[in-house]
Amino acid sequence: MRAYEITAGSHGIEGIRPTTRPDPTPGPHDILVRMRATSLNYRDLMIAAGQYMGGVATQNTIALSDGAGEVTAVGSQVTRFAAGDRVMGTFFRDWVSGTIPTGPRAALGAQPTDGVLSEWSTFHERDAVKVPDTLSFEAAATLPCAAVTAWHALMSVGQLQAGQTVLALGTGGVSIFALQIARMAGARVIITSSSDSKLERARALGASDTINYRSTPDWEQEVLKRTQGRGADIVVEVGGAGTLGKSLQAVAPGGKVMIIGVLTGRVGDANPYAILSKYASLHGIFVGSRTMFEDLNKALEINRITPVVDRVFSFDETHEALKYMQRGDHFGKVVIRL
Ligand SMILES: NC(=O)c1ccc[n+]([C@@H]2O[C@H](COP(=O)([O-])OP(=O)(O)OC[C@H]3O[C@@H](n4cnc5c(N)ncnc54)[C@H](OP(=O)(O)O)[C@@H]3O)[C@@H](O)[C@H]2O)c1
Known part of the structure; x- marks a missing residue:
């Protein structure tokens, strides 16, 4: 599959490079998702610049925490989702509710946890939520972090x-x-x-x-x-x-x-x-739990609130999207469609 990685030693957005990875296969508790849209956060620029919490990247990691797509296959033990569901991955793995877990936390798009700027992603079924019926993939892709x-x-x-x-x-x-x-x-x-x-x-x-x-x-x-x-x-x-x-x-x-x-x-x-x-x-405040995400989704759906998408770029225009974000010209969110 095609993807963009933050490459080891990256010191800026030019360190985010196109690559190919083997197509992922879901484990027993995983869902396989064809990503349809992703969105950028200031954090992604910091990670690429080597200025995020973990410092300069030491291993290649698929970029971006935020995305939405369609479930195409589920593992044998999965009960929360089925093929055809529209989903978003949660920013953190394994923070379902309550206060933030202690210990090492895995957050999408920062090493060692691959992000979502790839044609396919797998998520543990625990770490995904359904897209509200009122939102497109582009709109939903803006939600997981900001x-x-x-x-x-x-x-x-x-x-x-x-x-x-x-x-x-x-x-x-x-x-x-x-x-x-x-x-x-x-x-x-x-x-x-x-x-x-x-x-x-x-x-x-x-x-x-x-x-x-x-x-x-x-x-x-x-x-x-x-x-x-x-x-x-x-x-x-x-x-x-x-x-x-x-x-x-x-x-x-x-x-x-x-x-x-x-x-x-x-x-x-x-x-x-x-x-x-x-x-x-x-x-x-450090993003939030899956339960907070689900509460947000209910509120957005009931109140018919649509995220403000400033501009949508294509997958091949990823560098233009990153530069646009870096210039600070945007109002609300910048999206990359896959
Ligand atoms: N703790 C967490 O869980 C969490 C989650 C998400 C984001 N964050 C952090 O929150 C910050 C914003 O993230 P984001 O993704 O929303 O960023 P963003 O979309 O890139 O927004 C940046 C905007 O901040 C404004 N800004 C810059 N300098 C400012 C200043 N001196 N005073 C007031 N506004 C200023 C600018 O707005 P104008 O163009 O209107 O001037 C700029 O466009 C980042 O530091 C990010 O790392 C933290």
Whole structure:
């Protein structure tokens, strides 16, 4: 089969290369899936650059965590799926419910666990969920990492209530899902971006307040101004070291800052005083469990919410897709169709 691998020693997206692998065969508990679409996450760029948690890749690994496809065969012991089902693999292997398991975790698309940018994938039946009937393969391929992360932050940990305020940073995959989920829950959404045209698109999706973080570098003060000095109940903190201090200023008394991303780096000097004086809390989020994914899918289906797919590339255009993502031109998700 055809696939793209992150090659050993990769230091950038040119390290993601086309290859061929033997067609996989499912074990007794596995499903064999003809992949139809995959989507990109910022994580995929970090892995290719050798800047993800495991450092520089030492073995060739099929790229990308997120994809959707059709089951074509099942192992002899499989009970959850049948040929013809439309499925998505879960980001983590073997995190079905509850808190994140301890010990080494296998996550798709980071060594030693092959990802989904290949014509065929196998998943243990435990590590897959059905695609909602309302979604295409392209739309479904956007869900396993970014959407589950936003759901985990806002609904599972955040326990978001109608009428509360969510602050989302930037208009990438996680933040646009946070916007859509928060609006579905009846919350007010304030969102930031470096681009006024992206902010316009965010308003069309229901953001009540938009702030350009380039032209308004003190965006945390603007958040406070727009909320009569109170701040946001939940901050979707994808920026990391460069934004955390401001996020702590922008959170409301008793609010929660969800620690998700490191877009601006990992090492900074955020002042913990804002946390204690506001009785606020920080909560780490690492994608989520299969149960969270299933809850998200029900909500998307019932509320007929469609993920925002910015652009779809073909399999042969994988490098163009990666470059497009790297430039940060996208709003929402970038998809590769197989
Ligand atoms: N913890 C987890 O489980 C988890 C899961 C998913 C993602 N993440 C992390 O979350 C982050 C976002 O991931 P993603 O896949 O959503 O990324 P993405 O789609 O590539 O989004 C990146 C966007 O972030 C915005 N951005 C960049 N610098 C910013 C800044 N200083 N302030 C505010 N916004 C800024 C930009 O938006 P504009 O173009 O609008 O300015 C950019 O387009 C990454 O660090 C990723 O590794 C973590």
